Amino acid sequence: MSETRAGFIAVVGRPNVGKSTLINALVGARVSITTPKPQTTRHRILGIRTEDSVQMIFVDTPGIHTGGKSAMNRMLNQTAGDSMRDADCVLWLVQSNRWTDEDAAVLERLRTVRCPVGLIVTKVDLVKDKAELMPFIAKTGSRRAFDFVVPLSATKGNNLDALLAEVTRVLPESPLLFESEQVTDRGEHFRMAELIRERLFMSLDQELPYAITVEIESDEPMEDGRRHVSAVIWVARDSHKGIVIGKQGARLKQVGSEARRAIQADLGQGLHLQLWCRVKRGWADDERALASLGFDLPDQG
Template identity: 40%
Template sequence: MNDKNNVPFTSGFVALVGRPNAGKSTLLNACMGEKIAITSPVAQTTRRRMRAVINTDHSQLVIIDTPGLHKPKDALGSELNNAALAELADADVVAFLVDATKPVGRGDEWVARHVEGADADYKLLVLTKADIAGPEQVSAQLSAASELATFDDELVVSATEGFNVDAFLELVSAHLPEGPRWFPEGMDVDATPEDLVAEFVREKLFLHLRQELPHSVGVLCDEIGYADDGHASIEATILVERDGQKGIVLGRGGLMIKRVGIEARRDIERLLGCKVYLNLTVRVAPQWRRDEREIRRLGYGLEE
């Protein structure tokens, strides 16, 4: 496909894959220059596949943030792995992210085997978090990671510092095939406002609850309504698995859920461009992580 100046138009999908907390969502946000994917220090923060779209006159680059690949302990974990592997199978370019601060282990080896078997035309090894790893550590990690699979190139980045983010975009863009514009030019993410609202609320829960119960928490945005004065009224439900977890989310005197709501509302107002009234309800759904229908209703599973 060529434009009016006879310059080939290229387009394609770049899958970011790796272990949990490898820095995939942080790199996606850095590429976009704004926050669209949630991040936290808690493993398996990413549950919803996120596609970010970067348009130029001659290309369309679609970057896919996938859930971290891990050994699943329940149906939710299996669904997240399936979603990530499906994106890996269909990508034109695969970027395998490895954390520079953690020794390469069997989990990385397992992910690398899937990268090796992918049909992508270009496979890039990306060593992340270079800003918090020393030069010797980066060198050792790069050497160890490069042995995991056959890569076409390798790159060291720090998404938080913006180091080599432009280089990453140039590398993957240079290996896109000729193709159509898959998404409209004005579209920068293929998630709905409801999807993003739910994710922003879940991020704040992860950040404040840390290891107390994050993996038992799911969030669904039930409704977004707009008033005549322009403000948005949002209803969202937080799912937990036990009554005791509901008490943790609410906090003493409702202080925790109030804090989560205040912080999530700031991101949502930036997203929607208007004042927001956010009402959060906590509901107990026993063993929802083992219920495939509930998992997919929340948008965490593989799309059919």
């Protein structure tokens, strides 16, 4: 009988490099929301893949970024850093043929990591001339000693098997840490709030999405078998409220309709979704407000 392997794999990188998309592809389920906008992921989310005697627990982390000074920005970077420190393996994602100051900042954080680290070059399908990839991969791979290097496309499913084989090779012997059918550690209300926030991110322009969070306020059964869910969209300023609601409530109605369909697909159950927009001034720079909204705050020690 083969040994059982299990472990935590931190998936790290700058914002919008494809971390959540990759984890969803590897797990085979949509455990994290994805949008084209940076800093979509705000929480440490586990995506669990169990196959035979191997359990891979992928840790989706916020993008490590520079420049942001708010309490939420500090929390996002701290969450990603803690995930690297506690991991059995780290996957560092870098977009093909693109190197930024934020990639350099992630590389600096990797210097203290002692577990196996793999370099994952993402979005290779966007590079028309594949010959251009080799110099970029060679240069990026020379920046530190990596245990493995895998170029891939998560959206196309290219080379995912090669990555899974490398991760399996470096995972420690361990009993399974979660039930074999479990694909994430997050519950229904978290996923509902995230799906609503995803639709808001896609609907809103510029910086406003980063001043918004969503909280499920109530969830009650209805006589017709559906669920009545009420959710609050928290904004940081009075002026933001009108933008979220839209002219004659049009944007809030559209977001609610799209989010309801997404949540129903996730739950496999009918839903009546009611959205409210309220102001919690400066919540993104208030640690007590962040804690009350379910964010993990940095350790003070």
